[in-house]
Amino acid sequence: MKVLNFGSLNYDHVYEVDHFVLPKETMSSLSYSRGFGGKGLNQSIALKKAGLDVYHAGRVGYDGQDFIDYLNSFGVNTAYLVKDPQNASGHARIEVCNAENRIVLYGGTNQLIGEEQINDTLDHFEKGDVLLLQNEISCMKELITAAHEKGMYIAFNTAPMNDAVFTYPLSLIDLFIVNEIEGAGLAGVKSEKIEEIIAGLQKRYPETEIVLTVGAQGSYYIHGKTVIHQDAYPVKAVDTTAAGDTFSGFFLASYLSDKDVKKALDLASRAASITVQGKGAASSIPWMEDLK
Numbered sequence: 001m002k003v004l005n006f007g008s009l010n011y012d013h014v015y016e017v018d019h020f021v022l023p024k025e026t027m028s029s030l031s032y033s034r035g036f037g038g039k040g041l042n043q044s045i046a047l048k049k050a051g052l053d054v055y056h057a058g059r060v061g062y063d064g065q066d067f068i069d070y071l072n073s074f075g076v077n078t079a080y081l082v083k084d085p086q087n088a089s090g091h092a093r094i095e096v097c098n099a100e101n102r103i104v105l106y107g108g109t110n111q112l113i114g115e116e117q118i119n120d121t122l123d124h125f126e127k128g129d130v131l132l133l134q135n136e137i138s139c140m141k142e143l144i145t146a147a148h149e150k151g152m153y154i155a156f157n158t159a160p161m162n163d164a165v166f167t168y169p170l171s172l173i174d175l176f177i178v179n180e181i182e183g184a185g186l187a188g189v190k191s192e193k194i195e196e197i198i199a200g201l202q203k204r205y206p207e208t209e210i211v212l213t214v215g216a217q218g219s220y221y222i223h224g225k226t227v228i229h230q231d232a233y234p235v236k237a238v239d240t241t242a243a244g245d246t247f248s249g250f251f252l253a254s255y256l257s258d259k260d261v262k263k264a265l266d267l268a269s270r271a272a273s274i275t276v277q278g279k280g281a282a283s284s285i286p287w288m289e290d291l292k
């Protein structure tokens with residue numbers, strides 16, 4: 001069984017400022033740093049740290065070599081990551097002022113993935129292999145359809161949740177992984193109440209496996225009438241960035257190995273509780289060895 005994560009990669013350009021830049025103003029920033037982001041990138045690193053051999057497929061631009069080096073430094077396989085010399089990689093320009101931020105996001109090469117690239121990539125995978133998806137790349141509909149035709153097991157984290165999700169062939173998804181916001185959106189439920197979100201998901205997707213994470217309130221596995229709850233590990237959270245990505249990676253690694261839902265929920269919660277105690281994204285995700 002091979003695991004393919006077809007997903008986004010973004011450079012985060014972070015500028016610390018004493019006020020947000022105004023129209024006509026040119027302003028110096030107080031500091032600059034560049035980070036690696038994109039849900040796809042974080043989830044590939046989580047899958048790898050959870051002990052799976054993962055292939056990250058996607059598209060980077062002329063400025064994209066650093067993504068490849070970064071993923072490789074964790075041991076993520078980038079054989080199917082395409083470098084596009086004509087275009088810029090996905091990136092975010094983030095102004096940070098007094099713990100508030102202002103962000104301009106450019107999808108770049110994440111949004112230039114087309115059918116040819118999808119077919120070339122899926123040629124290397126077969127029935128029984130696993131595909132993980134997030135909602136930050138182009139051509140999702142074609143990708144889901146082609147992977148399903150191959151007989152791949154498809155897990156879809158519908159973040160960021162938007163109306164485009166409903167244009168995808170959702171009946172072909174085997175496992176949804178959502179937090180409460182994505183879960184409510186997917187269920188078409190206005191309420192923030194967890195019971196109502198679960199009921200909405202059960203009604204709309206009675207045959208699909210669903211993992212719903214609800215921050216410090218833990219997580220649920222839902223499949224038809226089956227609902228299994230797992231408490232979060234009580235810890236002092238410092239930065240919850242990548243909590244959901246850690247959860248996805250460790251849940252999949254455990255669940256795919258023996259289909260034991262309770263064990264997978266517990267392991268994923270333990271791993272995510274470590275991530276929230278550290279600052280940053282990929283660097284705060286633990287390795288499987290650290291959990292033993």
Ligand SMILES: Nc1ncnc2c1ncn2[C@@H]1O[C@H](COP(=O)(O)OP(=O)(O)O)[C@@H](O)[C@H]1O
Pocket residue numbers: 178179180213214215216217218219231232233234235237240241242243244245247268269270272273276
């Ligand atoms: N404050 C916290 N304390 C302990 N565990 C947490 C905390 N926040 C998140 N987690 C763990 O991480 C999982 C995913 O977090 P969640 O916030 O639901 O995902 P997302 O990052 O996608 O919004 C939770 O189900 C829980 O196990």
Ligand SMILES: [Mg+2]
Pocket residue numbers: 179214215
């Ligand atoms: Mg959350």
